[in-house]
Amino acid sequence: MKTLQVKHLVKKYGDHEVLNIPTLELQQGNYWIKGPNGSGKSTFLKVLAGLIPFKGDIILNEQISMHKAPVAYRMAISHAPAEPAYPSFLSGQELLNFYLKIKNGNAQQVNEIKSILGIDHYLDNPTGSYSSGMLKKLSLLLAFTGNSQWILLDEPFTTLDMSAQNALQHLVHSTRNKGFIFTSHHDISPADISLSGIYHVHNKTIVIEPGK
Secondary structure (H helix, E strand, O other), X not given: OOEEEEEEEEEEEOOEEEEEXXXXXXXXXXXXXXXOOOOOHHHHXXXXXXXXXXXXXXXXXXXXXXXXXXXXXXXXXXXXXOOOOOOOOOEHHHHHHHHHHHXXXXXXXXXXXXXXXXXXXXXXXXXXXXXXXXXXXXHHHHHHOOOOOEEXXXXXXXXXXXXXXXXXXXXXXXXXXXXXXXXXXXXXXXXXXXXXXXXXXXXXXXXXXXXX
């Protein structure tokens, strides 16, 4: 069973403390992190993804420490930001080729994800020409590419039309042997995605929703 353990996590921006999480352990499953704007949800996912510095540690499967084995840790984590932005001169295909190399993905996997999300020929165009919905689909394609153990999706339904939202739900359902952590203002019902737990960012820490 894949696990993700947070230990004594503290994140500050200057003197402003954003997160202070003494301990949190998640087993492989689908988790929804809720909280108002500015509560630290996106910061939490960026910390889990190894994108920003923090105090404390995060350990995968009781073996892989972010601080002691940062490369192995980051290989096991994928992240799709709430508002994806890429160098405007790079094409989606160039970014995908890079992810295929570093995340050990393969063409069959990518073609299946592209088919589910409805991604077509626009990958050959520079990302500066993409609409917000196209950028979101690209970010999801990159996050699902490879052999990550956990996929972190920050507001994944934002800017997607209903058809694409349904496609994303199907993609999550059809993806095996991975854990998912979502933040979302979009209500997630059991009919959409089977959730293992719902958590809230409250007073700078992460607490489980009662009854969940």
